[in-house]
Every structure is written in structure tokens, then in C-alpha cells.
Amino acid sequence: MAVDVRNRIAKRAAKEIHDGLIVNLGIGIPTLVADHIPQDIHVLFHAENGVLGTGPSPDPGKEDPALCNAGGFPITTVMGASYFDSATAFGMIRKGYIDITILGALEVSEKGDLANWIVPGKRVPGMGGAMELAQKAKKVIVLMNHVNKQGESKILKTCTLPLTARQSVDVIITDMAVMEVTEEGLVLKEVMAPYTVDDVLRNTEATLKIHAAVNTIE
Amino acid sequence: MKQAITKKNKIVTMEEALEHISDGCTLMYGGFGGVGTPPTLVQGILAKGVKELTLIGNDTGFPDIGIGRLVTAERAKKVIASHIGSNPNAGRLMTEGKLQVEFSPQGTLAERIRAGGVGLGGIFVDVGIGTIAEDGKDKMVIDGKEFLVETALTSEVSIVYAKKADSLGNLVYDKTACNFNPLVAMAGAFTIAEVEEIVPAGELDPECIATPGIYVDMVIPTKGVNWKWAWQ
Numbered sequence: 198m199a200v201d202v203r204n205r206i207a208k209r210a211a212k213e214i215h216d217g218l219i220v221n222l223g224i225g226i227p228t229l230v231a232d233h234i235p236q237d238i239h240v241l242f243h244a245e246n247g248v249l250g251t252g253p254s255p256d257p258g259k260e261d262p263a264l265c266n267a268g269g270f271p272i273t274t275v276m277g278a279s280y281f282d283s284a285t286a287f288g289m290i291r292k293g294y295i296d297i298t299i300l301g302a303l304e305v306s307e308k309g310d311l312a313n314w315i316v317p318g319k320r321v322p323g324m325g326g327a328m329e330l331a332q333k334a335k336k337v338i339v340l341m342n343h344v345n346k347q348g349e350s351k352i353l354k355t356c357t358l359p360l361t362a363r364q365s366v367d368v369i370i371t372d373m374a375v376m377e378v379t380e381e382g383l384v385l386k387e388v389m390a391p392y393t394v395d396d397v398l399r400n401t402e403a404t405l406k407i408h409a410a411v412n413t414i415e
Numbered sequence: 416m417k418q419a420i421t422k423k424n425k426i427v428t429m430e431e432a433l434e435h436i437s438d439g440c441t442l443m444y445g446g447f448g449g450v451g452t453p454p455t456l457v458q459g460i461l462a463k464g465v466k467e468l469t470l471i472g473n474d475t476g477f478p479d480i481g482i483g484r485l486v487t488a489e490r491a492k493k494v495i496a497s498h499i500g501s502n503p504n505a506g507r508l509m510t511e512g513k514l515q516v517e518f519s520p521q522g523t524l525a526e527r528i529r530a531g532g533v534g535l536g537g538i539f540v541d542v543g544i545g546t547i548a549e550d551g552k553d554k555m556v557i558d559g560k561e562f563l564v565e566t567a568l569t570s571e572v573s574i575v576y577a578k579k580a581d582s583l584g585n586l587v588y589d590k591t592a593c594n595f596n597p598l599v600a601m602a603g604a605f606t607i608a609e610v611e612e613i614v615p616a617g618e619l620d621p622e623c624i625a626t627p628g629i630y631v632d633m634v635i636p637t638k639g640v641n642w643k644w645a646w647q
Contacts, residue, residue, distance in 0.1 A: 328523075
């Protein structure tokens with residue numbers, strides 16, 4: 198995916214983040230979200246390798262190998278940050294203290310089922326901390342391409358891959374659209390220009406309800 | 416003034432430490448993507464030629480970083496971890512049938528290790544219910560809510576990395592290099608700590624000790640990281 202498309206998705210995701218929240222960002226496009234949060238919004242970023250309050254990347258030469266994020270890259274910390282072991286890092290997650298988690302996905306179903314950890318026989322990276330985050334964060338936002346490399350919809354009636362968590366996803370943001378999982382089903386809320394509602398429908402296998410007032414993101 | 420207890424000095428050489436790590440043993444290790452994995456002990460295990468290991472830890476590092484070096488050199492027959500994605504050799508060896516891999520969700524893995532370290536038989540967790548992570552596991556209903564029974568994990572030998580140790584084996588960790596280390600230290604039948612700095616007993620602030628020395632059998636000084644980090 199082109200850098201500007203990735204940043205466009207990240208920028209839209211950043212709008213979901215409000216002042217005072219605790220947020221965990223996954224690897225890939227989710228990592229970019231931090232760059233798009235306005236200065237006057239204060240959030241505490243949680244990294245499951247044991248830090249609450251991660252800050253921007255350090256300047257070159259100032260990296261501390263003992264201070265990294267869950268992706269293994271050097272970070273800094275903000276005022277009020279804390280360090281803890283992995284049991285505590287996941288205790289926070291399981292107890293429901295993470296307000297928002299932003300993850301990538303291979304497939305999402307219209308009921309909010311998430312598949313993002315294994316393609317049996319092909320790619321078996323393991324679930325890492327994704328099961329805890331998807332199942333226990335108050336709000337789960339998925340950022341991904343709308344279709345896979347074969348051009349097939351990644352948003353399905355039912356996931357075909359083994360699940361990470363059932364009925365866990367709240368919002369899906371793709372290069373084409375923003376959708377919300379609701380009690381009434383999956384609702385198309387916004388489209389990313391130049392795509393149209395028809396483009397989105399054509400590329401979505403799941404049943405998609407169209408919101409009364411679909412916004413276009415220019 | 417308190418008298419420092421010095422009757423047992425746990426500081427040893429790498430050679431003495433490596434006597435406890437042999438073919439076929441269950442080896443638990445601290446670290447997250449190699450951060451907080453003891454580099455000198457990994458090097459020593461490689462050089463000694465130890466093989467057929469069962470490794471238990473968060474991930475399989477990177478191909479040339481952390482515990483990943485042992486995986487890459489095909490010294491492990493089995494790994495229990497939450498993630499192997501950053502070390503393609505682990506996935507390749509698994510596909511070739513040379514490495515058995517058992518996945519545990521990361522928080523569940525941490526608690527299973529902690530449970531093993533504090534004398535529990537297992538834990539009840541609802542993470543993974545409704546996914547293949549529940550396959551083969553017993554379930555328990557507590558107050559009307561369903562949980563998986565996750566068994567405790569222990570090791571014959573645990574290797575950890577810390578910032579400082581004293582001669583009693585009390586350990587102080589450094590930022591995110593802490594991660595699984597305090598849990599792994601507790602879960603070992605025999606625990607070896609590799610540390611950046613060794614001080615006499617009494618020099619560490621008791622408030623800052625994350626792993627009491629009771630859990631640590633041997634301490635060796637580190638020779639430092641001998642790999643390049645992914646970001647370098």
C-alpha cells in the first residue's frame with residue numbers, strides 16, 4: 198500500500214482517539230496513528246512489552262536498546278510513564294483498562310469477528326498479544342486494505358481463517374471506507390474519495406447497510 | 416547498621432553456569448524480540464553445542480537476535496511461545512517438521528509462567544474462547560462465566576537478563592528489558608541471571624529489587640549484546 202494511503206487511513210483512525218484515553222497501537226499502519234493525533238489531545242499509549250506512556254521515536258544516536266515498543270523499535274517515554282513486567286502489561290488489558298486498540302487484520306466478519314494471526318499451512322506467526330487486545334479492549338478498530346492481493350473482499354459474512362476473537366471489532370477503516378459494526382449489522386458510514394458507495398459495495402462480500410448520510414473523506 | 420548476608424556468593428563464571436544447561440533440557444528465557452534476552456548465555460549455549468532444547472519464552476526473536484540465534488542454529492526441538500513471526504527460520508523449521516511449536520496467547524503465556532513460578536498448577540482465563548486456542552483445553556465455569564484451564568509452565572533452567580545484581584542474586588531490571596524476565600526467573604528449577612553490573616549485597620535499594628535473590632541460583636556478568644538490532 199502506498200505511503201499516502203497508509204497515512205490517510207491512519208489519519209482517519211486518529212479521529213477516534215479522544216483526550217484522556219489509554220490506547221494500544223499494533224504494528225504496521227496502526228503505528229502511524231500516533232503521528233496524526235493533535236497536540237492538544239493527551240493520550241497514554243500502552244505497549245504490551247511493558248510500558249504505559251510511550252513517546253515519539255528518539256533522535257538518531259539517542260536510542261536505548263532497553264527501551265523499545267512491542268515492534269522492537271526504540272521509543273521514548275512521556276511524563277508520567279511507567280514500566281512493568283509482561284504479566285502486569287496483560288493484566289491491564291484483561292481487566293479492561295485499554296480504551297482503544299488499533300490492529301491490522303486478514304479478515305473481519307460483519308458480526309465483528311477478527312482473523313489476524315494465522316493462515317494455516319502458509320503463514321503462522323502466532324497470535325502474540327492480539328487475542329487479549331481484541332477480546333478485552335473497550336473499542337477495537339481495524340485498519341487494513343479493503344481487498345486482499347487477489348482483489349477479494351477482506352470484509353466477509355463469515356471469516357474463513359481461524360479467529361483471533363469473536364464479535365470484537367467495532368470500527369473498520371480501509372483504503373475505501375469506514376464501517377461500524379452495530380447491533381443491526383455492518384454499517385457503511387464514510388467513503389474515501391475517489392471511491393463511491395457503489396465501489397465499496399462491489400468490493401464487500403459482507404452485507405453492508407448504508408448509513409442515511411454517508412460522508413465522503415476527500 | 417544491618418549486617419549484609421554474604422554466606423553464599425552466587426557470582427560464577429559462564430563455564431560454571433553452562434554446566435547446568437545440557438542437551439534436551441527445558442530452557443525458559445526472558446526477552447521480547449531479543450530485548451532483555453541474555454546475549455552472553457545464548458552465545459555460550461551456542462558455543463557449547465547444546466541441542467534438542469525445549470524453549471519457553473515470549474517469541475523466537477529475530478534470525479540473528481536473542482533466542483532466535485538458537486532457533487536459527489536448529490538447537491531447539493520444541494518452542495512454546497506467543498509469536499514466531501519475526502524469525503522466519505522458526506516458521507520454516509516448523510513447516511519442515513524440524514521444530515514443534517505450541518502457541519499460547521501472550522498474556523496467558525505470561526500468567527502460565529508466573530503460575531509455575533509461584534507454585535500454582537494453572538490458571539483460569541477466558542482469552543481465546545471461541546477460537547482454536549481453546550482446542551484440547553478443559554473448561555471451568557466460575558460464577559456462570561466460562562474459562563479455559565491453562566496449565567502452569569516451569570523449566571529445568573531459566574535464563575534471564577537484568578541491569579544489576581548483588582552477590583545474593585537480587586535483580587533490578589531496566590525499562591522494557593524487564594518484560595518476561597521476572598516471571599521466567601521464578602519459574603526455573605534452576606535460574607541463571609546475566610547482568611550488566613554486579614554489586615555487593617546491601618548496595619541495591621530493597622524497594623527496587625524486582626526479583627528477590629531466592630529465585631536466582633547463579634549470576635554471571637554480561638559481555639554485552641553481540642548482535643545488531645533490527646533498527647540499527
